Amino acid sequence: MSKIPVWAKLSPNITDLSFLAFSCLQGGADGITAINTMKGYAGIDIESLQPNLNVGGLSTYGGFSGNIIKPFALKSVSEIAIDHDCYISATGGISKWQDAVEFMLLGASSFQICTEVMLNGYNIINPLVKGLESYLERHSHTSLDCLIGTGLKKIDGYSKLDKNIKYQANIDNESCLKCGKCFISCTDGGYQAINKEKNKTYSVNPDKCAGCGLCQHVCPSNSISMISQKSLSAKN
Ligand SMILES: Cc1cc2nc3c(=O)[nH]c(=O)nc-3n(C[C@H](O)[C@H](O)[C@H](O)COP(=O)(O)O)c2cc1C
Ligand code: SF4
Ligand code: SF4
Numbered sequence: 001m002s003k004i005p006v007w008a009k010l011s012p013n014i015t016d017l018s019f020l021a022f023s024c025l026q027g028g029a030d031g032i033t034a035i036n037t038m039k040g041y042a043g044i045d046i047e048s049l050q051p052n053l054n055v056g057g058l059s060t061y062g063g064f065s066g067n068i069i070k071p072f073a074l075k076s077v078s079e080i081a082i083d084h085d086c087y088i089s090a091t092g093g094i095s096k097w098q099d100a101v102e103f104m105l106l107g108a109s110s111f112q113i114c115t116e117v118m119l120n121g122y123n124i125i126n127p128l129v130k131g132l133e134s135y136l137e138r139h140s141h142t143s144l145d146c147l148i149g150t151g152l153k154k155i156d157g158y159s160k161l162d163k164n165i166k167y168q169a170n171i172d173n174e175s176c177l178k179c180g181k182c183f184i185s186c187t188d189g190g191y192q193a194i195n196k197e198k199n200k201t202y203s204v205n206p207d208k209c210a211g212c213g214l215c216q217h218v219c220p221s222n223s224i225s226m227i228s229q230k231s232l233s234a235k236n
Contacts, residue, residue: 007089009033010076012069017076018083031087033112034076037063066115067093074106081107081149095124097131104144105151166229167211169193169204176202176223182215190214 008024010017012035021032039061042053051059073092080088090108094100095116103111116124132144141147171182171194178200186194193208194215204215216224 005030007031007033007087009036011036012072012076012092013039018079021080021084021086025084025086031089031109032080032084033089033091034080035069035073035092037065038069038072040064065092066119067095069093070099074102077103077108078106078152078155082152082155097128097135100128100132101135101147102151104147105149106155107149107152109145109148167213167226168206168209168229169211169213169215170225170227171202171204171215172223172225173201174223175221177221178202179220181218181220182224185214185218 006029008021008027008029008031010020010024010032014020017034021034024032040063041061042051042059044051050057053059053062070093073090076092077088077090080086087110088108089110089112090100090103090106091112091114093115094103094111094113100111113124136142136144136146169182180196180200180202183194183196183202186192190212191208191210193205193210195203195205197203211226213226216226
């Protein structure tokens with residue numbers, strides 16, 4: 001029996017990470033670290049037909065880390081936090097203080113950084129600590145503990161989402177750059193709900209808009225907001 005605390009570090013390369021956490025906690029783990037790297041394939045050079053990750057002409061599946069795995073790490077940490085009352089140390093795509101705050105809001109009590117330090121060195125740590133301090137001050141929190149898990153109440157199953165709430169895109173023509181990206185996305189990938197006027201202004205047809213948010217995602221100037229039907233009717 002170990003006299004020092006043992007935290008089990010979980011690989012995300014399985015179906016149910018929360019069940020794995022359960023098994024570790026049942027087996028005596030003092031806490032959980034999530035997540036390790038995610039398996040992937042680094043690609044193939046389409047001209048030489050050589051694998052990008054090349055060891056004497058042969059390749060294998062590798063572990064991916066950094067920003068690309070952050071959404072999966074957020075899901076894993078929050079699922080474990082919802083299912084189990086345990087300490088969680090978050091890792092997976094944390095590169096700045098805002099990422100760390102997100103993980104703590106979703107149940108982590110500490111966090112670890114690997115890839116970002118490998119890319120940019122220990123110099124990232126001071127700005128990260130300063131950012132956390134000013135965030136706590138701005139929100140009148142006395143310590144990071146105030147954050148842990150407070151965002152979990154905003155997560156539920158898909159079936160629990162209110163299907164009656166409808167969102168509708170709204171374009172602010174003042175800040176619009178008239179680039180037309182929203183028009184292309186909505187026309188070719190969405191619902192053909194954006195009208196292009198002769199003077200290159202864009203407007204949303206409320207009858208066609210499905211509230212998918214694609215236009216907002218592609219807009220380079222944050223000129224599109226999604227307004228819920230509730231607030232639309234409150235405005236009228
Ligand atoms: C080059 C490299 C080597 C790693 N070696 C280990 C290791 O030996 N043991 C381990 O538990 N995790 C290892 N990891 C995983 C990291 O500790 C971390 O869990 C993962 O990379 C996600 O965090 P990040 O996005 O901050 O890198 C390694 C990651 C990288 C990129
Ligand atoms: S929210 Fe979707 S459907 Fe509505 S305008 Fe934007 S892209 Fe089109
Ligand atoms: S994507 Fe944004 S900036 Fe471009 S036309 Fe649409 S609203 Fe304007």
